[in-house]
Amino acid sequence: MNSRLFAWELRHLRSDLTAWLLGGLLVVMTLFAVANGAHHLRLQHEAVADSLALADKRIADAKALAQKLDAEKREESPSRDPRFAQGFAHFHLQSYATKPPLGLSVLTKGQSDLYPNANLVALSSRDFSVRGEGVDNPQRLLLGHFDAAFVVVYLLPLLLIALSYNVLSGERERGTLPLLLLQHQSPAPLVARRCLVAGLFSFGLLALLLVAGLYATGSLASAEVGRLVAWLGVAFAYGAFWLALAVFVTSRGGSSATNAVVLASAWLLVTIVAPAVINVIAKRVYPAPSRMDFIVAQRAATDEISHRRSALLAAYFEDHPELAPEAAKRNAPDPQVVAQMSYQETERRLAPIRARFAEQLARQQALIEQLRFVSPALLAQTAFNDLTGTGLASYETYRTQIGAHHDALRAYFQPKILAKEKFAKYDEVPRFAFVDEPTHAVLARAAWPLGALLAISALIVVRSIRSLRRSSPALA
Amino acid sequence: MITSVIRHEFVGTLRDGRFRWAAVFVGLLLIAALVAGWSYQREQAEQRALATASEDNRWLTQPAKNPHSAAHYGIWAFKPSLATSFIDPGVEPYAGVAVWLEAHRQNQFLHKPADDASAAQRFGDLTAALVLQLLVPLLVVILAFGSVASERERGTLRQALACGGNATPWMWGKALGLAAALGLLLLPLLVAGGALLLFQRDNVVVNGAWLRFALLIASYAAYLGIFVLGTLAVSALAPSARVALVASLGLWMFNGLLLPRAMAEIAGARHPTMEGVTFRTELRAKLDDPHARSPRLERLQAEMMQRYKVTRPEDLPLHRGGLNLLASEETSDAVYDELFGRAFGQIEAQNRMQRAAGWFAPLGALQPLSLALAGTDFAHHRHFITAAETHRRLMQRMLNTDLMLNGPRDGSVYLADPKLWHSIPKFDYRPPSLREVLQDRLASLAGLAGWFAVAIAAFLHAARRLNPI
Numbered sequence: 001m002n003s004r005l006f007a008w009e010l011r012h013l014r015s016d017l018t019a020w021l022l023g024g025l026l027v028v029m030t031l032f033a034v035a036n037g038a039h040h041l042r043l044q045h046e047a048v049a050d051s052l053a054l055a056d057k058r059i060a061d062a063k064a065l066a067q068k069l070d071a072e073k074r075e076e077s078p079s080r081d082p083r084f085a086q087g088f089a090h091f092h093l094q095s096y097a098t099k100p101p102l103g104l105s106v107l108t109k110g111q112s113d114l115y116p117n118a119n120l121v122a123l124s125s126r127d128f129s130v131r132g133e134g135v136d137n138p139q140r141l142l143l144g145h146f147d148a149a150f151v152v153v154y155l156l157p158l159l160l161i162a163l164s165y166n167v168l169s170g171e172r173e174r175g176t177l178p179l180l181l182l183q184h185q186s187p188a189p190l191v192a193r194r195c196l197v198a199g200l201f202s203f204g205l206l207a208l209l210l211v212a213g214l215y216a217t218g219s220l221a222s223a224e225v226g227r228l229v230a231w232l233g234v235a236f237a238y239g240a241f242w243l244a245l246a247v248f249v250t251s252r253g254g255s256s257a258t259n260a261v262v263l264a265s266a267w268l269l270v271t272i273v274a275p276a277v278i279n280v281i282a283k284r285v286y287p288a289p290s291r292m293d294f295i296v297a298q299r300a301a302t303d304e305i306s307h308r309r310s311a312l313l314a315a316y317f318e319d320h321p322e323l324a325p326e327a328a329k330r331n332a333p334d335p336q337v338v339a340q341m342s343y344q345e346t347e348r349r350l351a352p353i354r355a356r357f358a359e360q361l362a363r364q365q366a367l368i369e370q371l372r373f374v375s376p377a378l379l380a381q382t383a384f385n386d387l388t389g390t391g392l393a394s395y396e397t398y399r400t401q402i403g404a405h406h407d408a409l410r411a412y413f414q415p416k417i418l419a420k421e422k423f424a425k426y427d428e429v430p431r432f433a434f435v436d437e438p439t440h441a442v443l444a445r446a447a448w449p450l451g452a453l454l455a456i457s458a459l460i461v462v463r464s465i466r467s468l469r470r471s472s473p474a475l476a
Numbered sequence: 477m478i479t480s481v482i483r484h485e486f487v488g489t490l491r492d493g494r495f496r497w498a499a500v501f502v503g504l505l506l507i508a509a510l511v512a513g514w515s516y517q518r519e520q521a522e523q524r525a526l527a528t529a530s531e532d533n534r535w536l537t538q539p540a541k542n543p544h545s546a547a548h549y550g551i552w553a554f555k556p557s558l559a560t561s562f563i564d565p566g567v568e569p570y571a572g573v574a575v576w577l578e579a580h581r582q583n584q585f586l587h588k589p590a591d592d593a594s595a596a597q598r599f600g601d602l603t604a605a606l607v608l609q610l611l612v613p614l615l616v617v618i619l620a621f622g623s624v625a626s627e628r629e630r631g632t633l634r635q636a637l638a639c640g641g642n643a644t645p646w647m648w649g650k651a652l653g654l655a656a657a658l659g660l661l662l663l664p665l666l667v668a669g670g671a672l673l674l675f676q677r678d679n680v681v682v683n684g685a686w687l688r689f690a691l692l693i694a695s696y697a698a699y700l701g702i703f704v705l706g707t708l709a710v711s712a713l714a715p716s717a718r719v720a721l722v723a724s725l726g727l728w729m730f731n732g733l734l735l736p737r738a739m740a741e742i743a744g745a746r747h748p749t750m751e752g753v754t755f756r757t758e759l760r761a762k763l764d765d766p767h768a769r770s771p772r773l774e775r776l777q778a779e780m781m782q783r784y785k786v787t788r789p790e791d792l793p794l795h796r797g798g799l800n801l802l803a804s805e806e807t808s809d810a811v812y813d814e815l816f817g818r819a820f821g822q823i824e825a826q827n828r829m830q831r832a833a834g835w836f837a838p839l840g841a842l843q844p845l846s847l848a849l850a851g852t853d854f855a856h857h858r859h860f861i862t863a864a865e866t867h868r869r870l871m872q873r874m875l876n877t878d879l880m881l882n883g884p885r886d887g888s889v890y891l892a893d894p895k896l897w898h899s900i901p902k903f904d905y906r907p908p909s910l911r912e913v914l915q916d917r918l919a920s921l922a923g924l925a926g927w928f929a930v931a932i933a934a935f936l937h938a939a940r941r942l943n944p945i
Contacts, residue, residue, distance in 0.1 A: 029734075036741045043751065050753045096753075111595065114570075116752055135584070135755065135819035137826050138570035139847075139854045140744055144598055146737040154733060162722070257626075257717050261494070261618050264725055268614055273505065275599030276606060280512045282596065287519075288589065292527040295552055295574055299534060368594045382595045392594060 005189075009197045013163075019201065022159050026205055029155055033148045034213030037106035040145075041219065044101040044117050051096040051118035059426050062092035066424070078420070085416035085423040086336060095121045095409060097402045097432040102389040103222030106214060107231060108149040110390025113141060115398075121406050121432065123413065124339075126347070127298075148210055149384040152235045153377050154271055156202060157242040161263045163198035164246040166256035167191055173256060188468040191247055199243045207232055226439055227387045230446050234387070237453035238380040242267075244460035251467040274375035278368060286364035289357050301349040305342050312345055336417055343410075365392065373452055383449040386442055393445070397437055405432045478645045478652075485653020489619060490660075498615050499661045502607065507664050509604045513562035514672040521680050524554045524573070536898060540891040543875035544801060550578030551871070553864040553903055555585075558851030559676050559685035563669060563692055564605035566852025569597065575861070577868035577903075579875075580805070582812040585861070604665065605846055608696050609839060610732045613703045616658065617724040620707040623650055624942070625717040637942075647708060647939040655704050662700075666693065681851070684910045691910075692849045698928050699842045703728075705931035712938035731837040736830075739840070743829035749822045755815065762811040773803035795883025795890070801876040809869055820858055827854055834923030841923030848917045851907055855916060859908050867903045874900050 013019050062082035069076055069083060081087035099117045113136075122128040144150070168187055171177040180190055210232070214220040245266060249259050305312060372378040385391030408430040416423060489495050535551050554574050561568065572585030600606055624647070627633040637643055673689055676682075707724050714720035750758075762768065776799060777789050784792055792799075833840025847853035875896070883890045914921065 032738070032741075036745075039745055043748070047751050047753060050751065054753055054757060111598070114591070118753060120756065135749060135816070135823065136570075137744075137749055137823040137854065138567035138588075138857065139823075139827050139830065140740050141570040142567050143736050143740040143830075144600075146741045150737065158729060166718070257622060257721055260718070260721050260725070264614065265618070268611065272599070272606070272610060273602075275596050276602035277505075277508075279594075279596040279599065280508070280602045282594065283516075284512065290519075290523045291586075291589075292523045292554060292574060296527050296530050299531070299552070303534065365594055368596050372596070378596055378599065381599070385595055 005193060006197070009193050012194075013197055013201060019163060022162055023201070023205060026151075026155070026159055026202065027209060029151050030148065030206060030209040031213065033146055033151045034106060034210065034217065036145065037109065037147045038213075038217035038219070040109055040113070040147075041101055041103070041106050041217075044105075044112065047116070047118045048098040048100055051098055051120075055094050055096045058092055058094045059429075062088055063426050065092075083422055083424065085413055085419075085421050088423050088426070089123055089409075089413040089417060093123070093429065095405070095429070095432065097121050097398075097405050097434070099389075099394075099398045099434045102224075102227070102436075103214070103219035104224070104227050104231065105388040105390050106217055106219045107147065107210060108384040108388040108390050109145045109147045110149070110385035110388060111392060111395060112390040113145065115395045119402055121402060121409060123406070123409055124343070126403060126406050148213075149381060152206070152238060152384070153381050156206065156235070156239055157267050157271070159202050160198060160239060160242045161246055161260070161267065163202065164195050164243060165249070165259040165263050167194040167198075167246075168250045169254065169256040169259055186469045188465050191250055191468060192465075195243045195247055199239060203236055203239050206235065224439055226443055230443055230450065231384060231387045234380055234383045234446065234450050234453070237450050237457065238376060240457040241376050241453050241460070244457040244464070248460050248464040248467075251464040270375055271377040275378045278371045278375060278378065281371065282364050282368045285367060286360055288364065289360050294353060294357070297353050298346075298350060301346050302342075304349075305345050309338070312341060334418075336420075340414060340418060372449075376453055376456065379449040379452060383446045387446050389436065389442075393442075394437065398434060401432070401434060405430065478649045481646055481649025482653040482656065485623075485650050486656045489654055489657035492619065495619055495657065498618065502611055502615055503661060503664050505602065505611065506604060506607045506662075507668055509602045509607050510562065510665070510668050510672060513565060513601075513603055514676060516565075517557055517562040517680065518676065520573070521557060521676075524556060527552070527574075528554050532902065535900075536894075538894060538897050540894055542890055543879045543892045543896060544579065544797070546892070546897065547579035547872055547875045550576055550868075551903070552576050553867065553905075555857075555860045556905060556907075557680050558688070558856075558907060559673055559680045559682045560688045560692060560850045561680075561852050562672065562676070563603070563689075564846045564850035564852055565601060565603055566605075566847040566850060567854055567857055568852050569601070571854075571857045575864050577864060577871060579801075579872060580808055582808075582816060582865055582868070604669070605850075608665070608700070609842065609846070612658070612662070612700055613728055613732065615661075616654075616700065616703040617707050617721075617728050619657075620654055620704060621711055621721040621724045622717040623654070623708055624712040624938075625714055625720045628943075629717060633942075643942040644936065644939040647712065647935065647942065651704055651708055651935065654708075655701065658700060658704065662696075665696075669693075681907050683907070687910055688849045688851070692846065695842060695845050695849065695924060698924055699838055702838045702927050702931040705935040709931070709934040709938040712942050731839045735833050735837045735840060736843065739830050739833040740826075743826040746829060747822050747825040749826070750819050755819065759811065759815050762815070763808055768811070769803055769807045772806045773800065776803050776806075793885070794880050795885060798876050798878075798880025798883050802873070802880060805869070805872045805876060812865070816861075820861075823854060824858075831920060834920055838924065838927040841920045841927060845917055845920040845924060848913045848920075851913075855913075856907060860905060863905050864903070871900055 066082045068074075069081070075081075076083075076087070078084045078086050080091045082092050097119045101112065101117055105112060166173075168177065168191055171180055171190075177187070181187060211220065211228075214223060214228075246259075246263060249262050249266075254262065368378075369382075372382055382391060386393060412430055531552050531554075535549075538546055538549065552574050553576075555572075557568070569589045572588045575585050576583045624633065637646060669689065673685060706727070707720075710724050710727070711717070711720040714723060777792070780792055780794060780799065781787065781789065784794075786792055827844075831840070831844045834844070844853065848855065875892075878892055878896055879890065882892070
């Protein structure tokens with residue numbers, strides 16, 4: 001491309017008051033978004049640190065109490081005595097599963113406001129282990145967040161549209177297009193140049209602000225380069241899609257007002273209507289099973305166990321003869337044994353129901369994974385969530401690991417509780433350590449939306465250039 | 477003059493290709509949103525009815541058992557929807573549907589539908605509220621931005637006003653003609669919404685539903701009226717159709733996109749909610765405080781000693797465990813009131829600040845009103861939480877009192893007669909009345925009316941200053 005013409009376009013942009021206004025707006029909104037992201041990240045870090053500190057404090061307190069009880073030769077109820085596995089595990093222990101947030105999540109809150117990053121793992125219930133404890137504001141969750149991903153997905157396209165909707169029509173309406181076309185047969189190079197300048201201006205400014213924002217909030221050092229580059233790559237590809245669409249609309253030869261209307265409608269369709277429709281379709285095709293049914297099933301299982309307690313206990317003792325009470329105490333079995341039997345039986349009954357839930361949700365998710373290619377906005381958002389560790393996949397990994405930790409804790413304590421063992425190995429209690437997905441797996445997943453966005457953009461550009469070449473005399 | 481302008485504008489809009497396409501598109505979306513919302517609501521209502529019946533049955537068919545065992549067994553309460561909630565489901569996906577009412581604990585709501593949701597959920601559901609709050613206003617902008625400006629550019633404005641008449645009736649004609657065309661487009665909402673409301677009688681709260689529906693329609697009509705008048709005013713004041721379009725789109729974006737999220741973030745930072753770990757730690761510390769229970773136990777004991785005319789606690793003809801449980805529940809109730817009161821207070825503070833958006837844009841006034849009328853805002857959710865908790869406390873009090881009065885004092889096993897389960901009233905939830913709701917949302921109502929007045933003033937100002945050249 002002729003560098004002099006390119007420099008001229010830059011000068012043209014510089015003299016445009018709208019570009020300055022829009023640039024200023026982008027600066028304000030991006031900085032606001034990064035500040036929000038940083039605030040949210042700080043709160044998440046605090047939640048993780050507070051829960052780990054609390055877990056440590058509980059162990060230290062239990063140790064101190066055990067020493068005190070030993071020194072004073074005092075007896076305590078086994079259900080509260082830290083010197084017994086039962087007392088320690090059920091009363092003193094607070095094992096937290098935490099998911100340390102990634103520094104890059106300054107850019108995308110994703111689903112992280114919906115799912116907590118610190119969960120208290122309950123020994124008695126798998127379901128209680130994955131629920132949050134805080135009191136959230138549902139109205140705030142409903143409105144969504146104002147983070148850098150929001151700026152890119154919703155606002156960047158509007159900025160690009162505002163800068164490019166009249167690149168050709170504006171000149172034609174002012175009567176200057178024939179003059180500009182004196183050097184070329186077709187308006188294609190002019191449109192390409194202007195859109196490129198608009199794109200470089202917007203994206204360059206955005207990327208600069210984001211990197212500066214990450215630096216200023218201290219998150220740049222901890223951000224993985226691969227993820228950051230991929231994030232910016234997706235933002236670029238998404239911006240390219242909107243510029244390509246602007247070029248396409250321009251190539252149809254409409255007036256400035258028509259172009260603006262068409263592009264605004266396209267924006268509405270892509271960012272608001274399509275995701276909402278996809279959401280409805282996925283929910284209708286694979287509706288999430290009713291949680292109320294789950295409650296009913298859970299209650300039925302509990303009732304059944306309590307009604308058939310003697311029979312179930314007898315069966316349990318056949319499997320675990322070492323735990324069977326003496327004949328004289330048959331009518332008053334050890335409550336811990338009853339609890340263990342009830343837990344196992346409840347788990348056995350709920351496992352298929354949980355599996356049905358998981359399968360249905362996986363089907364719904366798979367459908368959305370396919371349908372998201374219909375909406376570039378959804379495509380970009382899911383990639384942003386993935387890359388910043390705030391997407392469903394990351395939280396699903398976390399939830400699976402919470403379940404495994406719950407099992408590990410039970411496997412560690414339950415035999416000791418049933419054997420009524422004394423306990424002193426406070427530092428050997430299994431601890432939770434979140435193992436994140438490998439970065440290459442995340443990058444491989446993000447490559448699909450990135451590739452798709454670039455491919456769609458390229459297709460639109462090719463089509464537009466062909467159209468611009470064909471209809472150049474009419475346009476002029 | 478005005479009638480012919482209305483007719484001309486109305487027919488012109490109907491003939492406009494943009495309107496036809498958009499009308500079909502928006503109409504279909506609106507109907508799809510209404511039907512999807514309605515069918516989801518119906519399914520939820522059916523599931524809730526089944527689950528509630530199953531819980532009631534479970535509670536009533538308990539065998540003879542110790543009242544405290546029954547208290548621990550508890551009962552699940554399921555939140556009902558208001559019949560109008562299918563128009564604006566609001567916080568329902570984020571607020572949870574069920575709470576377990578058991579001894580000692582005020583449990584939190586479990587099973588938010590959003591827990592099972594994908595990233596698409598955060599883009600919002602396709603709801604009638606979304607269509608009316610965002611899509612239809614954009615349609616108004618697209619249809620009306622050139623209404624005056626283009627006529628001026630084509631020179632037809634000069635002809636229209638050539639007879640020397642006042643521009644105001646001409647502008648009113650434009651506004652009413654456009655409003656009539658929009659009315660035609662929104663007819664499905666009225667007919668389909670009304671019909672769905674008519675068929676949605678089972679397992680949802682129908683009290684005051686028609687009045688709520690009528691007020692919803694009136695609020696949305698006012699909101700869209702603001703857009704019609706505002707866009708025409710911008711179109712008349714702007715030097716060109718292009719400027720009118722860019723300005724109207726900018727205002728639309730600020731109203732629907734930027735302001736709600738920005739205010740939510742500012743409100744969240746200004747009034748942070750209590751972090752989960754802090755909440756739990758504080759709760760546990762207060763519940764485990766050994767000094768908190770004694771004064772209550774002493775007071776209760778003194779009351780009983782006075783009632784039974786004895787001077788020593790050990791002479792009370794009561795079951796000690798029951799008395800202790802009564803005191804213990806009273807103590808924990810106070811702790812829950814304090815902590816949940818504080819947490820909900822923070823949420824209310826956030827929402828109050830969020831509602832201040834009504835001073836800056838019409839959607840800020842409409843949104844809280846729409847949620848309140850549909851019965852899907854946080855205030856309604858909190859109302860249910862409070863009602864369920866009141867019921868839990870009533871259950872606990874009745875069960876503990878029975879244990880205190882009838883429990884044997886010799887330490888032998890006590891099993892209450894199943895009649896006791898029947899004596900506890902059924903949890904019958906009544907949502908807040910429309911009057912209470914409106915009293916709470918007076919500011920939003922005033923805000924919407926204020927914006928309507930501002931739109932009329934801007935419209936009249938633009939009409940007076942209308943320059944045909």
